[in-house]
Amino acid sequence: MPTYLRAQVVAQCENTKRTYADFQGSIQYGFKVLGGSLIMGTISDAGNAVNGQVKDASTLGVGLGLAGLASSTQFLQFNAAGGSPRSIPANTPVTIKISLPTEVLSVLSGVEIGTFTGLHTVAADWPLLGLLGPGHDAGYEATTVPIYNATNIAGVISGSGEVEITLTPNQIYNGIYVKVSGNLLSVALSTKLFHAYIMETTTDKIDCDEVIDVLSGVQPTVIGGVLNATGKVTDPFNSIDNDKDSYALMDVGVSVLNKIYLTAIFNKPSQPKDSVSIIIGKPGGGLLNLSLLTGFIIQPYLNGVKAGNAFDNTGTFLNLRLFPGSTDKYVLTFPITDVYDRLEITTGGLAGVLGSLQIYDIKRKLAKPRTLIDPIAEDARAICQGETTTFSVNNPQACTEYKWYDAETGGNLLHTGENYTPPSSLLAGDYSYYVQGSRTYCVTGVSERLRVKLKVNPLPPLDVPGTTICSGTTAILTISNSDITQYTYNWYAASNGVTPFNTGATYTTPALTANTTYYVEAINTLTGCKNIGGRKAVLVNVKPIAVVNPIIGVNTMCAGTTTTLTNDNPSGIWSSSNATIATIDATGNVTAVAAGSVVISYTVADDATYCGKKVDFNLTVNPQPNLTLGPDLGICEGLATTKIPYANPVFNPISYSITWISGPISNVLNQTLPANEITINVPSNTPVAVYQGVLTIKNANGCERAIPFSFRVKLVPHKPIVSIN
Numbered sequence: 015m016p017t018y019l020r021a022q023v024v025a026q027c028e029n030t031k032r033t034y035a036d037f038q039g040s041i042q043y044g045f046k047v048l049g050g051s052l053i054m055g056t057i058s059d060a061g062n063a064v065n066g067q068v069k070d071a072s073t074l075g076v077g078l079g080l081a082g083l084a085s086s087t088q089f090l091q092f093n094a095a096g097g098s099p100r101s102i103p104a105n106t107p108v109t110i111k112i113s114l115p116t117e118v119l120s121v122l123s124g125v126e127i128g129t130f131t132g133l134h135t136v137a138a139d140w141p142l143l144g145l146l147g148p149g150h151d152a153g154y155e156a157t158t159v160p161i162y163n164a165t166n167i168a169g170v171i172s173g174s175g176e177v178e179i180t181l182t183p184n185q186i187y188n189g190i191y192v193k194v195s196g197n198l199l200s201v202a203l204s205t206k207l208f209h210a211y212i213m214e215t216t217t218d219k220i221d222c223d224e225v226i227d228v229l230s231g232v233q234p235t236v237i238g239g240v241l242n243a244t245g246k247v248t249d250p251f252n253s254i255d256n257d258k259d260s261y262a263l264m265d266v267g268v269s270v271l272n273k274i275y276l277t278a279i280f281n282k283p284s285q286p287k288d289s290v291s292i293i294i295g296k297p298g299g300g301l302l303n304l305s306l307l308t309g310f311i312i313q314p315y316l317n318g319v320k321a322g323n324a325f326d327n328t329g330t331f332l333n334l335r336l337f338p339g340s341t342d343k344y345v346l347t348f349p350i351t352d353v354y355d356r357l358e359i360t361t362g363g364l365a366g367v368l369g370s371l372q373i374y375d376i377k378r379k380l381a382k383p384r385t386l387i388d389p390i391a392e393d394a395r396a397i398c399q400g401e402t403t404t405f406s407v408n409n410p411q412a413c414t415e416y417k418w419y420d421a422e423t424g425g426n427l428l429h430t431g432e433n434y435t436p437p438s439s440l441l442a443g444d445y446s447y448y449v450q451g452s453r454t455y456c457v458t459g460v461s462e463r464l465r466v467k468l469k470v471n472p473l474p475p476l477d478v479p480g481t482t483i484c485s486g487t488t489a490i491l492t493i494s495n496s497d498i499t500q501y502t503y504n505w506y507a508a509s510n511g512v513t514p515f516n517t518g519a520t521y522t523t524p525a526l527t528a529n530t531t532y533y534v535e536a537i538n539t540l541t542g543c544k545n546i547g548g549r550k551a552v553l554v555n556v557k558p559i560a561v562v563n564p565i566i567g568v569n570t571m572c573a574g575t576t577t578t579l580t581n582d583n584p585s586g587i588w589s590s591s592n593a594t595i596a597t598i599d600a601t602g603n604v605t606a607v608a609a610g611s612v613v614i615s616y617t618v619a620d621d622a623t624y625c626g627k628k629v630d631f632n633l634t635v636n637p638q639p640n641l642t643l644g645p646d647l648g649i650c651e652g653l654a655t656t657k658i659p660y661a662n663p664v665f666n667p668i669s670y671s672i673t674w675i676s677g678p679i680s681n682v683l684n685q686t687l688p689a690n691e692i693t694i695n696v697p698s699n700t701p702v703a704v705y706q707g708v709l710t711i712k713n714a715n716g717c718e719r720a721i722p723f724s725f726r727v728k729l730v731p732h733k734p735i736v737s738i739n
Contacts, residue, residue, distance in 0.1 A: 027413035029220050029282060029455045032211040035090035035189050037099075038064045038072075039133055039154030045083040046140055046147055053077060054151075055086030055194065063090055063207045068227040069251055071113065074194045075204035076124070084196040089133050089154055090210040091189035099133065099188040102212060108183070108190050111208035111227070113176040124195045124203050125171075126163045127179060129187035130156035158191060159183065175231010175247070175275070176208070180318060222282040222456035223378045225254040229277040230262070233360065245274040245362055253373040254278060258293060258337075261372040266362035273362040278376045282456070283316060283355040285411040287381040290357065292346045293374035299342035304334050310361045310371065314354035322352035343374060349381060380451040380461035383416060384408045394467035398543035402438040405466050407449060419448045422463055442472035474501045474536035476545035480553040484625035489523045489554045491532065500540070506533040509549055523554060530554045560624040562586065565616055565631035571596075571606045572636050572717035578602050579614060579631060586616040595635050609637035609665075636715035639667035643709065648726030654698045657691040658723075667711035667719075675706040679725070687711060694725070702729045 038061065044054020055076045062070035074086040090110070092100040102108070110127065133156040140149035161181050162170060170179050181190065190210045194203050230247035245267040253262040253276060264274050290312075296302045307327040314321040325332060325348055337343035361371055385393040385405050395403050407416050410432050418434040419425040425448070428434065434447065445468040453459030477494040493503055496519035504514035505521050511533065523530065533549040560583070567579035579588070579602045588598045591613040598604045598614055612635065617628040644659035670692060672682045678697050692709070705725045712718040 027454050029216050029218065029222070030213040031216045031218070031220060032226075033092065033214050034064065034066050035092050035210040036064050036066075037091040037093045037097075037189075038088060039091070039135070039156075040074075040086065040088040041136065041150055041153030041155060042087075043083075043085045043148065043150045046149060053196075054084045057086045057088060060088060063088060063209055066209070068111070068208065071111075071206035071208040073204060073206055074192060076194055076196045083148060085193055087191055087193040088207055089130055089156055089189055089191045090207070091130075091133055092212065099131075101131075101186050101188065102183075104185050104187075105182055106212055107180050108187070108210060108212050109178050109180040110190055110192065110210045111176060111178050111229070112192065113206040113208070113231070114171060114174060125167055125205065126160050126193040126195070127167070127181070128158050128160035128162070128191060129181065129183045129185070129189065130158045130191050131186065131188045132157045133188060156188075156191070159185060159187070173231050173233040173275070176206075176229040177231070178229065178279075178318075219455055219457045220281055222280075222453050222459040223284075223288075223380075224281045224458075225278045225376055225378075226281050227279040228254055228262075229275070229279065231275060233273045233275055247274055247276050250276055253376050256375070258343075258374055261295065261374040263297070263370060263372055264359070264361050265370040273360055275358055275360045276373060277315075277356055277358040279356045280354075280378060283353050284350065284378060285380070285413055285453070286351055286353060287349050287409060287411065288378055289347060289349045289381055291375075291377045291379065292359070293337055293343055294346055295343045295372040295374060297370050297372060302334070302342075302344050304332060307334075311359070312348075313358045313360070314350050314352060315356045315358060316352070316354050321354040322350065325350075380414065380453060380459060381409055381411060382462045383410075383449045383451050383464045385449070385464065385466055392465075392467065394469070396469040396471055396541065398471050398541065399440070399442050399473045400438055400546060402435050402440075403468065404433050404435045405447065405449070406434075407432040407451075411451065413454050414451045415454055417450050417452055419450065419463065420446075422446075422448055422465065436468060440468075440470045442470050444469050471538065471541040471543045473543050473546045474538050476503075476534065476536040476550055478534050478550055478552045480555065482555040482557060483526065485527045485556050485558050486525050488525055491521045491523065491552055491554070493519045493534070493536075500538060502537045502539055504535050504537065506535075506549060509533050509551070526554060526556045529556050557620075557623065557625045560585075560618045560621075560627045562616065562618050562627040562629050565614065565629055567602075567604075567631065569632060570634045570636060570715070571604070572715065573606045573609050573638050576603060576605045579604055579616075581616045581629070583616075583618055586618045589615045589617065591615070596633055604633065606635040609635050611635075636713075636717045637665045638717050638719040639663070639665040639711045639713040640719055641667060641711060641721070643721065643723050646726075647723055648728050649694070649696050650728045651700075651702050651730045652698055653696065655693060655695055657693050658725075659691045661690075663687075665717070666713045668714055669712045671710045673708050673710070675708075677703070677705040679705060679707070696727065700727050702727045 040057045040060050042055040042057060047053065058073045060072045063072040072088060074088055076084040076086060092102060094100050133154055136153060136155045138150065138152040141147035161183065171177060192207050194205055228250045230250040232245050246265055248263040248265065250262045252260040262276060264276055266274055304327040311324050311326045313324040333347045334344050337345050357376065385408055387408060393405065397403050415430055416432050417427055418429040420428055447466050447468065448463040450463040451461035475495065478491060479494065481489050481491065483489045496503065498519055502517060503519055505516035506514055532552045534552055535549045536545040562583050563581065565579050565581050568577055571577050588600060588602055590596055590598050595608050595610040595612040596604055596606050604614065612633050614631040614633050615628050618626050620626040641660045641663040647658050649656040667687050669684050670687045671684055674681060678700050707723055707725055709721040709723055710718050
């Protein structure tokens with residue numbers, strides 16, 4: 015805020031206080047008549063006008079007498095701390111509180127008000143030797159400057175009762191005086207002088223909303239006038255004594271055309287929209303509503319000038335309700351937009367008005383803060399845990415600071431300022447805050463506290479474990495402890511993605527070949543709150559597949575044979591899918607056991623870096639052919655050819671070979687296997703003996719079987735020599 019603006023605000027907010035005139039002097043003039051009797055002015059309770067008590071007053075008067083022959087003058091002087099008179103600068107307003115009875119209003123020419131300087135004592139001065147003539151008692155005199163007199167005083171006194179008259183002298187003065195003189199109508203005059211004061215700046219804190227004085231009386235009306243007025247206000251100070259059982263009685267008297275007033279004077283001007291509460295009642299009790307308050311008018315004033323429009327029972331701003339705990343007292347409340355320093359309450363002046371009214375209490379209080387435009391609506395907000403919101407006073411007033419508390423009364427002061435932002439670290443739950451206006455430079459000026467509510471909604475839980483898969487496979491990602499009845503789960507490809515690609519508690523990825531991160535958020539479907547920390551990253555770690563090349567080796571073999579398979583990755587393990595067909599050892603040696611198809615596998619297991627891989631090798635084990643040789647295989651000595659019979663050929667033997675362990679018989683290789691029998695050629699000179707041979711048969715798959723057999727060359731008996739003798 016610029017310095018000059020700050021200075022203006024401070025000047026507007028700082029306090030002024032009344033400085034009362036604290037010294038008084040007076041003098042009474044009269045006329046001595048025959049016999050030594052006097053017709054002269056009187057004054058009683060003179061010290062009451064300077065005792066600082068707003069209810070106390072001196073009384074100045076003159077009795078019946080000739081015009082101008084009797085008067086009473088009282089001087090009210092402002093003294094410095096040492097007792098010397100103060101010189102009040104010119105153009106400094108000074109105010110007196112004075113009261114005139116009804117009968118005096120027709121002879122205002124007998125009242126004079128002005129300023130003075132040079133107050134001093136004078137001795138009594140009367141004619142000598144008892145002669146007739148004017149004179150005065152001992153008292154005080156001063157150099158006076160009349161401001162209101164017969165020519166203009168009627169403009170500032172328009173009714174009977176207490177009034178304040180403010181003078182703005184254009185010269186330096188020590189104080190103010192009031193003079194009451196005899197008049198041509200020979201009417202006895204009397205007036206009450208309560209006090210005189212000037213307003214001075216103070217650094218002290220004051221009770222800004224305190225009602226420090228009350229004025230009351232009768233105002234003239236067009237029809238009723240004032241001289242015949244019968245209305246009055248009884249016990250006016252009961253309306254500001256803070257006793258809810260005592261009251262001031264405003265009574266219009268026998269004629270409702272009388273208009274009476276009660277004016278409450280506040281210690282300091284208000285701020286716009288400060289509210290007023292007045293506790294009222296009807297004498298004798300009974301129902302009271304706005305329609306019965308015809309002629310009841312409340313007019314705000316500032317520095318003696320009307321501040322805005324008056325309030326009456328036809329307006330929309332007045333709110334009348336029963337006073338708590340009472341059946342016949344009512345509280346009338348209303349805000350006042352304009353700045354004011356006093357409220358004038360009048361009643362009467364119209365036909366049909368309520369004859370009398372009790373005023374129990376008059377209070378002014380700061381406008382209750384609002385955070386919404388609607389003064390009735392409740393400011394209840396909901397946020398998500400970790401967030402915050404700002405409550406702002408919607409109707410801030412000047413010279414007012416706003417304090418935020420955690421309780422309706424007392425409590426901890428959380429913040430001072432028009433705006434309050436609760437901490438974002440609040441746990442889930444319900445919170446209430448209370449804002450109260452506090453008038454600066456004032457000791458008691460506080461407003462009613464406004465409650466605002468804050469609901470902190472919990473955040474949805476979210477736990478989505480990542481996973482590791484092998485390259486080329488899919489992953490199923492699942493939200494732990496999901497609750498799709500309360501929460502919506504959105505899946506995104508990027509942390510700042512706009513549109514989710516999946517909604518639900520699970521997601522199955524496509525086949526992945528590289529590490530992939532997905533982003534998930536949980537949203538409470540009722541509150542809209544999202545999980546703490548924003549979208550949660552879920553990593554799918556993709557491990558490459560181990561390099562395992564194909565198995566090297568033959569893929570067909572014959573039962574009963576062996577072979578060796580190899581792989582260039584040294585870390586694998588060999589296995590057979592069917593050990594009854596073929597087995598394989600740790601070094602890759604395969605043993606064919608029986609005919610059939612078998613899968614030989616080489617498996618490299620998972621490790622920290624790679625996913626395992628298994629390669630398969632399809633192996634076919636072909637069967638061995640077989641047959642059954644006939645019995646007693648052999649040939650007679652000397653013969654060159656014989657046939658070996660066989661039966662039950664299996665697995666399609668198609669060729670044969672015969673090898674001999676020893677002997678003259680020649681081997682036979684890769685001959686087509688004839689049906690049922692095999693021809694063996696034997697040299698004719700083969701000696702008689704048993705020869706060991708091996709018949710090897712093969713089938714179309716190249717599988718063979720060696721069948722050992724014995725072959726006998728039989729001795730042919732010699733022909734008998736028969737002798738016939």
